[in-house]
Amino acid sequence: MIEKKKGSGDTNLQPLEKISMTDRVENRLGEYFKSQGLVPGDPIPKEMEIAEALGVSRNVVREALSRFKMLGMIETRKRRGMVMAQPDILNSLERVLDPYILDSHARKEIFELRLVLEMGLAHLVFARIKEEQLSELEEIVQREINAKSVKERVQCDIDFHATLYKIAGNDILGRFQKLLLPVFDYELSYELKLKDKVSQGKVTHQGLYEILKTGTPEEFQSAMYEHLKPHFDTIA
Amino acid sequence: MIEKKKGSGDTNLQPLEKISMTDRVENRLGEYFKSQGLVPGDPIPKEMEIAEALGVSRNVVREALSRFKMLGMIETRKRRGMVMAQPDILNSLERVLDPYILDSHARKEIFELRLVLEMGLAHLVFARIKEEQLSELEEIVQREINAKSVKERVQCDIDFHATLYKIAGNDILGRFQKLLLPVFDYELSYELKLKDKVSQGKVTHQGLYEILKTGTPEEFQSAMYEHLKPHFDTIA
DNA sequence: AAAAGTCCTTATGTAGTACAAATATAAGTA
DNA sequence: TACTTATATTTGTACTACATAAGGACTTTT
Structure with missing residues (x-):
């Protein structure tokens, strides 16, 4: 059995997990x-x-x-x-992905995870995009240009990227990013508080849209990186 | 209340979900x-x-x-x-990500999800790679070259990509891909059965390694796409 | 006075019983 | 045969009882 050494100070013994x-x-x-x-x-x-x-x-x-x-x-x-039965694989994630109960390390990693997804999306998007989806994006870009308030612009930002996932045509991926969103936003507002200004990449949504219309996946990837660069710069 | 129309045939009423x-x-x-x-x-x-x-x-x-x-x-x-308490966000996923209980649609989507992760990894990897990790990759590449059996080569493949995730320095991301692996492999073996030969991209692990040593993230992305191209070709 | 021991109280962990509700199967009836 | 009724089975909910661990108060010991 386990003997407790008396007077030895720190015993370095892990508390044995009691499993119910x-x-x-x-x-x-x-x-x-x-x-x-x-x-x-x-x-x-x-x-x-x-x-x-x-x-x-x-x-x-x-x-x-x-x-x-x-x-x-x-x-x-x-x-x-x-x-x-067929489990819905994201149902359980949903309950747990709450920025307020995650520690800062987990939040940071999820922030990065979303960047990775965003960057990896290009080929799926190009492989599956349809005409009407292009105009859907165009509508969002226009809406953003005419946007009056910050809140409106943020909504356009969310819509634009959500539409990219929709175009990618992968339900799980789309729902997954939607789950990541609150955590991403939480980190974003934290980042915002530090730098006190909205970080804007060199490439706008309109730029991404143009490439999607006439460019290549590789160009799109590079543009997306520039678009997200302010966030990439914050990661160590 | 809800009235059952007698003799009206299909009432179009959803069976109200009984929630316990x-x-x-x-x-x-x-x-x-x-x-x-x-x-x-x-x-x-x-x-x-x-x-x-x-x-x-x-x-x-x-x-x-x-x-x-x-x-x-x-x-x-x-x-x-x-x-x-602090939940471990991937713990619940673990229980559910079993290729045998997922339907083919979910498996296919998870297969794609892994491709997306792989493609989006480049910038994180370049931002965080350290000298000793390069040699770790080199060791795996050498091991693959000298590999005698298919099983050995598959293991090298797994190791190479797992090491990339390790280099990316994101625990959640690394664990996440490890969870996706069984599903990915399941689809892979299915793909294999159809085509009856191992699909090999134009770019090998060695090629990726060389780019990692001297190239740019953009080059790495393109190379990774070529490396994974056989898989990308299978998706609709 | 500090440490150790004792007892009490509280909250969770486990077991068991009882009955309600739903429904597949069997039995009975026109 | 077709339709109705009884029956049995299995999950859902409630309640009771006691075990177990652990914090707190109090007493005893050194």
Whole structure:
């Protein structure tokens, strides 16, 4: 066993993690699902069967199952029991990506992550863009030019980039960036407070739009970098 | 109330989603945390207080709390009660990113997501690369050249790209791509089965390494695109 | 007076029972 | 056969009980 050295000061002993029954049941169930190769639609054992098999109360089993239900990995119907389901992979992220509960390090990394996505988007966008989407962008650019307030311009900024993701035609990617947005904005306003002025890249949305119309993915990438350069400059 | 039109055939009425008490308590708690502006370290009400305030059983409250515990949003200590905590944002993703439970559409999108990350990495990598990391890459390139088996080469491929993420110096990004990897590989092997040969880009890892040593981020991006081109070609 | 021990109180963790609600299956009836 | 009714099963919710850990107050010891 572990002996506590008396009078030795700092023992350097990590507090051994106490894992609750619910945690253990959750792990076991997760392993079970994988080892059985269960796919969406497959039924899983009844609550009582699980409880008896693992030697715990139904209560604990339900708390563990509740977690899988939140993730969308299982669904239940009365009498029919539980079946595996298609989880929405971003649902769980949604609950956790709150700038206020993230520490500054995580916020900074997510800020960078969005820059990376933005930079990597070019080829997808060029591969999939359609005529009507070009005019959609043009409309946003025009709206930005005529914008009266800062708030309006910020909205145009958000819309322009969101539209790029839409053009890229990847739902998960689009939703992902939307989740990152609040964190990104939070860092942005922090950055703004430091420098006391809106940082503007050399390339505007209009510039990006023009390249999208007549240029190449490579040009677009370079332009996007210039567009985002003020942010890139803030990262160490 | 809702009237069922007898004999009218399709009523076009959506089956109203039955949301369980646990779901509702989860939602209410989430709103509560946000509205109160709770940050890690802040205490939250006792289980019984929540149960009484919401008019539900302690059981339901615990099932909802169990979900937040899984996400790492709250921690509990006996007698001291529960406090808000720093969630690990990728922990929840981990449970859900299993190629076997994702449908083909989600897998395809995640495949693309990884391509986007790869493409967007350039500037971060150039901004942060250090001498010893260059030699680390060189070692991998050498290992790949001398590789005897396919398995060995695949491992070198994984190592090379993982090292790029490490160089980018963004933990979340690195872990994120590691989570995407199984899904990526799954799609890759599917792609392989279709074409019956390993798709190889014009630019090898060695080529990327050389550019990293003496080139520019823009060159690196173009080279990376060529390197990944076989994959880009498969996307619609 | 400081350290150690004892007891009490509080909040979470686990177990168990009971019953409501929904629904697939079986049984019964026209 | 078709339609209705009973039955059994499984999840959802509530409640009780007790174990367990830990902070606090109080007493004892050195």
